[in-house]
Amino acid sequence: MTQQQISLPAKLINGGIAGLVGVTCVFPIDLAKTRLQNQRSDQQVYRNMMDCLIKTVRSEGYFGMYRGAAVNLTLVTPEKAIKLAANDFFRHKLSKDGSRLTVFKEMLAGCGAGMCQVIITTPMEMLKIQLQDAGRLAAQQRKLAVLPAMKFGAGNALLSCSYSGGPAPVLRVSATQITQELLRTRGIQGLYTGLGATLMRDIPFSMVYFPLFAHLNNLGQPSEMEKAPFYWSFISGCMAGCTAAVAVNPCDVIKTRLQSLKKSTSEESYNGVVDCISKIMQKEGPGAFLKGASCRVLIIAPLFGIVQVVYILGVGEFLLGQSPYNLYTS
Template sequence: MKSDFPLLPKIVNGGIAGIIGVTCVFPIDLVKTRLQNQRIGPNGQLMYRSMFDCFAKTFRKEGLFGMYRGSAVNILLITPEKAIKLAANDFFRHKLTDENGRLSIPKEMISGGAAVTTPMELLKIQLQDAGRVSAKGAIEGGEAIVATSATAIALKLIKTRGILGLYRGTTATMLRDVSFSVIYFPLFANLNKLGPKRKDGGSVFWASFLAGCCAGSVAAVSVNPFDVIKTRLQVLNKAKGEVTYNGILDAFIKISKSEGYGAFLRGAGCRIMVIAPLFGIAQTVYFLGVGEFLLGINKTN
């Protein structure tokens, strides 16, 4: 007979892991968003030549606080997302494990896919990309678009498109996140099994960290095309002359025709630099049992 699943401490673990992880890697995520959204200009050049060029230009123009543009929204979203996602994966693995303690690869993939949540990333994307759109407008001689707040964006969307406007790009987000989770969670679990264990049977912190980094890197690159499409669909404030898209298929066709298939890997390096440490940190904090510690629960019970 399976014991009850300790859901509350798992959720606390996931929430704390999300806050720590996103704070550490957010500037890289901002660079990733701007790289994915940039288009080839009239002269055939790109605004940013590489992730390092984008980071340097953004930091020089907007400063340290500019590198964290949209971070409050992201922390607000990522905390419940990580809390639910990590705890849900453990919950489904617990339920699908047979009486002999075995869990097949297909069931591991089901557990990962079932753990998906759809965070409202649209507000984060607008805030992260505001500097790129403003800079492009200034370079091309047009009016620079003034960066707005998450509240202003949300109110404008609700007024013009209704409450569903806040969920623009949800299908693309689900496509990316389901695919990511199906790859990531089984891969992490099997890599984590290879590492040394503590006396209580849990993994040592560095083994969970490395397993999270490796699994996150593989999954991040695998789903990067979906992330590019999602990001393009969620951008509302576009610079003059930039293409608009009417859904996932339309975005795929237009991007592949105008920019080539290589555009779907744009920002992949940044995604690795974001996802690898984010999930490495998150899994380490999660497996260390911070939630159990804060709630005064003995993990061995």
């Protein structure tokens, strides 16, 4: 079988559009995940995802759920484009004469994709986390402010007012201001804080996700030369994303903690991945590494289901006047 050449520009377009569509749909859940992962057990502001979203809307308004969305939507286009196109590129290079890849080579292609994407993922999530977590810090300060009053019997009324009295004053800082401050104080490496933890998360994620998606998607193909139906690709993306998300959630917790620059007075700082793991184990126990896991599943499952469907549609090939090509059918 003659191996068909892939069009890298078309794959980049597909990945960019897929990322924009997917992130727009699931961003509020991503905000809840960040806030749940960052809160400490002894300073609990949100009980669960729904409680976080409800309190966010009450205290910051509807658009509070989209804090950090602008930077994410801006950078998710190159991020998802690199991730998906790199996986296709490595699969293409590892495939001989269009033959089906072994599981090891599929994992190797996923590894390459995960390594490539962190160029954009690390600074994107570094900025996004600062913007997303500002509301949690403000809510925690309000809660701490009313604790002394609770001793005198006025706590319940004050606590309820803190979430129902309209949008609360949350410090509005833009991604541009954060970037300028990081570059001024830490240089370019400031934007890549948590790079090691990001690699720890994204490489295993891609090594699990891409091979699993390929095999699940192949189960829905009528024949070797036909694509699986769109609904089957969506289900396959959801199932593979869900599995990979749970597998790497501890790494995501570590990454989120390391990339959160602003902390309350009683929250500890971390000096690298090992120090972060050690302090979380000592002070919060192993259960802390599963914080935000349900949110992460609700983000990644539909996100990658949507992403794969949009990606397989071949919008990039259509715009460039090329015939669509899907490596997962080879």
